[in-house]
Amino acid sequence: MKKIRKSLCCILCAVLLCCGCGAEKKMDDMATNKGYEIAATPGADNTGAQDQKGSEKAIPKEKIKIGVLHISDPAEGSGYTYTHDLGIQGMQQNLGLNADQIVRKINVNDGDSEAAKAAIKECIEEGCNVIFTTSWGYMDPTEEMAKEYPEVYFCHGTGYKSNGTNFTNYFGRIYQARYLSGIVAGMNTTSNKIGYVAAMDSSNSEVTGGIDAFAMGVASVNPEARVYVKVTNSWFDPEAEAAAASKLLSMGCDVITQHCDTAFPQTLAQDAGVYGIGYNSDMRKEAPNACLTSVIWNWSAYYTYAVQSIIDGTWTGQNYYGGMVDGLVDITGLADFCAAGTKEKVEEARAKIISGTFNVFDGEIETNTGEIIGMPDSTLDDGTITGGINWYYKNVVVVE
Numbered sequence: 001m002k003k004i005r006k007s008l009c010c011i012l013c014a015v016l017l018c019c020g021c022g023a024e025k026k027m028d029d030m031a032t033n034k035g036y037e038i039a040a041t042p043g044a045d046n047t048g049a050q051d052q053k054g055s056e057k058a059i060p061k062e063k064i065k066i067g068v069l070h071i072s073d074p075a076e077g078s079g080y081t082y083t084h085d086l087g088i089q090g091m092q093q094n095l096g097l098n099a100d101q102i103v104r105k106i107n108v109n110d111g112d113s114e115a116a117k118a119a120i121k122e123c124i125e126e127g128c129n130v131i132f133t134t135s136w137g138y139m140d141p142t143e144e145m146a147k148e149y150p151e152v153y154f155c156h157g158t159g160y161k162s163n164g165t166n167f168t169n170y171f172g173r174i175y176q177a178r179y180l181s182g183i184v185a186g187m188n189t190t191s192n193k194i195g196y197v198a199a200m201d202s203s204n205s206e207v208t209g210g211i212d213a214f215a216m217g218v219a220s221v222n223p224e225a226r227v228y229v230k231v232t233n234s235w236f237d238p239e240a241e242a243a244a245a246s247k248l249l250s251m252g253c254d255v256i257t258q259h260c261d262t263a264f265p266q267t268l269a270q271d272a273g274v275y276g277i278g279y280n281s282d283m284r285k286e287a288p289n290a291c292l293t294s295v296i297w298n299w300s301a302y303y304t305y306a307v308q309s310i311i312d313g314t315w316t317g318q319n320y321y322g323g324m325v326d327g328l329v330d331i332t333g334l335a336d337f338c339a340a341g342t343k344e345k346v347e348e349a350r351a352k353i354i355s356g357t358f359n360v361f362d363g364e365i366e367t368n369t370g371e372i373i374g375m376p377d378s379t380l381d382d383g384t385i386t387g388g389i390n391w392y393y394k395n396v397v398v399v400e
Contacts, residue, residue: 057151058313059129061095066307067103067123071110071135072236072261079261080235081106083280084134084157087299094304095311103128110137110235117141124149130310132303133157135235136206143167153315155306158206160387164317170302171206173323175213175385176353177295179360180331180346181277182217184292185225185255187342188275192225194218195248197241197258197265201231205389207259213360214257215393221345228253229392230399236261242268247399249274255292266291282332292342294332301328321382325354367391 066088074085085104092102103126105119116138123131124145130153133142139159146154146167154167162168185194196214200207215227230247232240237260245256245265249272257277258265263286269276270290276283278294302320309315322328334343352358361380365373373391374380380389392398 057310057315059310061097061311064097064130064307064311065101065103065126065128066097067120067126067128067131068105069108069116069119069123069131069133069135069138070104070106071108071137073106074104076262078263078278078281078283078286080280081134081261083297084132084299086281087297087301087303088132090298090300091303091307094300095307097307108138110135113141117145120145124152129153130307131155132306137235139169153306153310162317162319166317168317168319170306170320171386172297172302172321172326172328174295174297174329175209175360176324177329177331178210178213179217179353180349181257181293181295182214182219183221183345183349184217184331184334184338184342185214185257185275185277186218186220186222187339187345188292189222189225189255191252191254192222193251193253194225194227195245195251195253195256195265196227196229197244197248197256197260198229198231199235199260200233202390202392205385205387208392209385209389210259211396212365212389212391212393215396216360216365217349219393219395220349223395225395227393227396228399229396232260238262238264241265245269251399257295263287278332284332284335292335292338296330296332298327298330301326321386323353324350361385366394368394368396 068088070081070084072081074082076082088102103123105123108119109115120131120141132155134157136158139156139161142154142156143161146163150166152166156169158171159169196211198207198211202208211227211229218225218227228248228251230244232244234240241260241262242264245268248256249268254274255277256265256269256274258279263278263283266276266278266283266287270287274290275292276287276290278291281294281296283294284291301322324330334346359379361374363374363376367373371391
């Protein structure tokens with residue numbers, strides 16, 4: 001483990017030196033990993049790790065070839081796919097891989113199992129021995145192809161399935177950053193109406209857990225505020241996302257946030273003269289006069305770790321669930337037009353989360369139907385957070 005940490009830190013230092021010597025392409029701030037010195041195996045599920053052995057199927061760096069399935073086109077700019085591709089770019093830079101060692105399949109419909117399997121097979125036929133499938137709907141096709149090609153490493157983003165050998169899943173504690181962004185929203189609303197454009201309804205724990213964490217952050221600083229949720233029922237639907245944001249704005253919401261792919265909630269908030277909170281990447285570039293902050297992913301923290309473990313032969317088949325302490329999730333710096341006291345409240349909560357003295361889903365939690373979730377002096381476990389949050393916090397209102 002110490003060997004991994006040392007090698008990764010050396011790689012990162014080399015990258016930073018190269019960047020300082022006039023690299024031709026300046027990458028997005030979140031494209032390169034910022035958290036590797038913190039943990040040798042950031043976010044790994046280490047249950048029983050002391051009894052596990054690293055993989056004997058190490059692949060030399062020059063023979064690594066990586067396939068990536070994307071639900072949309074990274075060139076569209078700011079959303080989910082864009083951010084994952086920044087992570088792939090960061091991993092490539094951190095590990096010194098050549099461009100021809102990365103194969104991208106874009107606009108692969110994650111609701112079409114056959115299309116996903118075909119894209120994976122194309123990657124394998126092109127020589128890929130590591131494949132990242134980045135969207136929820138790729139889960140079952142990835143599981144199936146992992147059985148068919150046991151010599152290939154498969155990693156599925158989000159989801160919950162894995163086989164402990166050549167098929168793992170990866171995600172992060174994005175709810176930590178969502179909570180901080182909720183503090184920002186609660187401190188900056190004047191109407192006490194905060195809008196949330198959500199990709200999926202309460203049947204999806206990933207989306208719902210983020211909404212609840214955000215709503216809890218809001219309530220921690222502004223108990224009078226309400227979070228109005230409008231669901232699009234799609235991970236990527238620009239028209240529906242714009243319509244949902246417009247609906248929330250028409251209701252008087254003066255802060256709009258999102259769990260959706262496009263920047264429409266931010267740009268429409270700016271057009272309406274109110275505030276926004278972005279998601280996936282820093283959306284100030286789309287809405288500089290509205291965006292208070294953005295909830296962001298640094299996927300290179302995971303992608304670098306995963307590929308390095310294959311190169312080193314230390315792959316164990318463990319799942320990955322990183323957080324702020326690992327550099328995987330965070331919020332961007334606050335806009336200078338945030339309300340007074342916002343930064344102090346955010347930093348206070350951040351320090352508690354990183355130190356482990358506060359977990360977002362601690363204690364008894366009241367839902368918007370009056371039920372009580374959780375127990376005093378306890379916190380929800382990871383399995384419940386990732387797969388069992390199908391309720392909304394008490395200040396959430398679902399908009400039809």
